[in-house]
Amino acid sequence: MDFSFIVVQLISGLTMATFLFLIASGLTLIFGVGKVFNFAHGSFFMIGAYVGYQFSSVWGQNFWLSLLCGGLFAGLLGMVAEFFFLRRIYGRADEGGFQILLTYSFILILDDLVKLVWGTEYKSLAKPPALSGAISMGGIVVPTYNVAVIAIGLAVVVAAWWLLNNTRGGRIARASALDREMLSVLGVNVPMTMTLVFGIATALAGMTGVLAAPLRSVTPGAGIEVIIDSLIVVVLGGLGNFWGAWLAALLIGEVNSFAIVLVPKWATLFSYLVMALTLIFKPEGLFAPRKVRRV
């Protein structure tokens, strides 16, 4: 394995990690703030991709506009789902089970709605022409689009960091993870915060859907396919831990990337192995949130 190959493989891992992170970050945000586990997160990813397809391929709009609209639509849908449905089960006994069921029902319903609207044929979305080439440097070739994806992923990390630390909204989001009651005493509208966070997270998922579409095929059933991988990242990073999710995505991306080279026959086992091994030693994940109840 020569040096340039290692670099290439590292970058490949980074591309994978970016997509993992972009989906998982929303999932972990929702969990961190509202203690809600959104099993349907992948479905918002899928909806985003389809809306992006509608704008870009059917209506011939610019890719970036489609990206925006896909994100917006998924975000709005997410807020509707939270406001009209999820909110009604907060605080119920055994809420966890009901969350899983309710969001699972979203998956089933959204899957069929997508089929009703767009059919089962594979849809496809073209890259923006400016990003269709590849960057080549000293024997290292990386598609421009992949570089853009990695850059967008980094931008999201930086933006999230800034937002969480320097804005009132960010502080509220962080604080509400710690103590819902305290915040409502302080006059913060906690339910509205939750709806907003849900909207932001699902919008992120929707945008990621559009972003991923030129590299994949847009098909029904994508919601269920991406959720388990994202889940691994979220659990590994410590549920509700934004930075943990980022590092876990990097870990999974790079481990996979090199497992493919070194032990191609067993590569698909590695995500699960990494997760199982980590959890045996650190059952709360690599970066546990503050309050973990051990029994």
Place this chain on the structure above:
Amino acid sequence: MEPIAPILELKGLSKAFGGLKVTDDVSFKVMPREISVVIGPNGAGKTTLFNQITGHLRPDSGRILFKGQDLVGRTTQQIVALGVGRAFQVASLFLGETVLDNIRVACLSKLDQTRKPLRPVSDFKRATKRAMEILDSLGLARYAARQAHELAHGDQKLLDIGIALALEPVLLLLDEPTSGMSPEERHLTRELVRKLWKDFNLTLIFIEHDMDTVFGLAQSVRVLQSGRLLAEGPPEEIRKNQDVITAYLGEEVA
């Protein structure tokens, strides 16, 4: 005659969270059959002290001797088995079970019968009889078939004490037994506790804010402030103690 050994002895107990000392070099002895009260302002470390005695928190240093055995490092389960019982500030019940079963599960635990998988609970006559006796002495027998969550607040606190009693403790820790009660209820509870103390041969330590209860029930008083033992002695002495008055009682008097 041999001198009577203390049933509980704290020796230099200390515990800190971060930089904050919540228990600061606390030492005292409680004699068998004593009714002792721990008072102090909010945040003085009273409940934290209980948590250390019952193995919920591990002290940073010091020893807790119960009947001569050190409790530090033992699990709650072991401590309970040795004969330390506890009722909580907020009644800690099994809200979805009947009042009877709340006590009965404790009786079954005491009899070590909670692993029996085949016979229905009602078949366990000894535990059931014992549970009904306890309910009787608490005056809760008529609610036996009710769900615990249907009980009034005061009765829930009694039920909590009942669960502790079912484990046949030698030493019972009560965390604010009368909190949230009306003056009449407090009075009744006070008398009930005294009766239980007699009937069940208990040594009692309780945390309390209500001064009528403190001075009407306790034989000895310990005052905690910022984790430190400020004063200890019979109620009359404490009532006159200048430090205590300024630090704590003073506020109430004023």
Place this chain on the structure above:
Amino acid sequence: MASIRRIASLCLLLLLTGMLTSALAQEKVIKIGALYPMTGRSGIYGMDSVAAAEMAAEEINAKGGAAGYKIQFINTDSKAKPDYSVTVAKRYISDDKVNFLFGVVSSAVGLALTEVSKQEKKIFIGTDHAATELTVQNLQPYYFRVSNNTFQSMAAGALYLKELAQTKPWKTIAYIGPDYAYGHAQIEELKFNLDRFGVKYQMVGEFWPKLFESDYTSYITSIMQAKPDILVSGFWGGDTVAFIKQAAPYGLFEKSLYFHPDAGGNYELLSAMGDSLPLGLVLSARHHNNWPDTAMNKDYVSKFHKKTGRYPTYAAEGAYVGVYAIAEAVKKVGNPDDTEALVKALEGLKFQQPEDPEGFTSYIDPASHQIVQVQAIGVTVPNTAFPPATRMLGQWKIYKAEDLLPPKEWAAKNKP
């Protein structure tokens, strides 16, 4: 108690529907119970198959049916799940009284259903699942397959590679395919056929992404490091689309010849890729919309397009042919109920199909119950006759049907 009553009433409802359908069955019909997936990744194949099967049934019924029997076609979404499909198949046989089990995209479902077919002695016509063992080691008397299996595709593929070596010498091969039975079978069969035809090759890598993998970047860079002359691919559906889209900007297809002889040339891929499908890829499929250039094929494709508004994937043609095979067999026997006679009629059944080139007629091999068909392998070229696809296959190479059937050594090698 009330819940039990509710169950009881539900059961009653079930019973009633069962009775109703059996009352309808009094008419002279051939009942076909199909199990195509209508949801998820393989939903498109199910949709196309059902449309084509219904099309065939309409055509046959319009001509008065087969031996006076009308064809009645029912489908239940198999969800591509074997256990669920087995349950439905049993309902088909026991309640709906179907004459034939039919369809199936996934080989796992096919393997589960052939077992039901064997136990219940009900003929199962396989139309679109490719696992070779169904007509080799798992063959049972009531199973017939009317589309090529992976072995046939791989035999054709091996012959293609053999010819290629004469014009454009190559040495090394790498393989990438989904990490499940279908992916593994293809490369085993290709290797066997390469050896059988005396082709020398060197394997420089095998890569096993999971089925429905979304990110192939790391696989692509690994393959490029291995620098194979030929990259054999065993994907199907959306996985092919994702792989090609992600690999193209790396220039993989300029460095290695992309060779995908089983499902690579399927129409849904050509249509989903549009302009982003590179030229010069070597692909094949079990039916092509633009080959053979016969009246029958053109007619079939245009009728399908008229019915559904889209061009068919290869799965559709399998279903179309399957319904015709049933009709032909019933015509020979005279009724759809004499299973043993129908088995005899299907064995060796020979009839013209859309994918038959001039001068060849497909037939069912009596020994293996496998249809014997010509296989055509092509190269992607610009062609906008079948929009939204902008590339179709061309520069065809045709392989004789008889050369492609699994030989005895293969069966011996794979004894259960």
Place this chain on the structure above:
Amino acid sequence: MPSKPKTANTWYLLIFLVLFSLVPVLKTTNYQMLLAAHVLVWGLFAVSFNMLFGVTGMLSFGQALYYGMGAYGAGLCVKYLGQAWFFPGMALGIVLAAVTAWLLGHLIIRVSGVFFTMLTLAFGQLGWQVMFKWYSFTGGDDGVQNIIPPGLFSNKVIYYYLVLALVGASIWFLGRLSASPMGLILRCVRQNPERVRFLGRRVRRNQQRIYIISSLFTALAGGLMSGVDYSIHTDMFYWTTSGHVILMSILGGIGQFFGPLVGAAVIVTIEDVVGAFTEYWSLIIGTVMLVMVLGLPRGLMGEISQLWTRLPGRQQALTTREEGN
């Protein structure tokens, strides 16, 4: 779970046994018996799952692991050793499941709540991936076919009665268990683990115990299923199988001992009916789920028993009985 007067549960069990034992007699098609067998097996799976979730408060998302182990124990033994090994294989699967539950329990019962759920999911998926990848031994996603119970039991009616007997006995046992001191302490663990510790009981030890018991009966369900369907698939290990059983339990009512069984019956029936008449089954099942979760939080059995206790005459009877105490 309020402890019902024991007679009620006994009656339910009797009605259940009688109803299901009549199926082979009253059925008009073999398929109805197959459906009934599915209800039985899923019912056992759901009831054993609910011993974890509804009773002890441990939401496991990985019970499919044990279900699969039971099924593959029987299936692989038949595949490699022959038909006669069906029952020994099933027993082997059950023992393996219990041992695995014991081992895994040590690793995953260290955490509670959603962490526990995620850990069970993680290990369940690991198990699925191993079975899926270990193609040469397990048959991968192609599964194992032709698993026919030996001798007399190859007769479907006899096998059905065997399933009924084993499921009935298991449910009887689990019912007894949930009314016993052990069941009581488990319910207490769910409601107030802290207090259980103050009873001098070990919370984790009790959780571990029920985790093993639940897994054992889950494996039995899996083993029985292999003989009902004659084939097994790696799907049985997949997380959706665990999800399915959660759905059944909540739909039927996790607060009721027989709730999950009713849930299983409803889901199996809905899937069959809806699947038969529309391809948009996922939309319909999704909507039903949505409505159930929002409108009937106690599940079918829970709402019914709620209605039952609210009947005016009944209310009076309850009060008088309490006063009589």
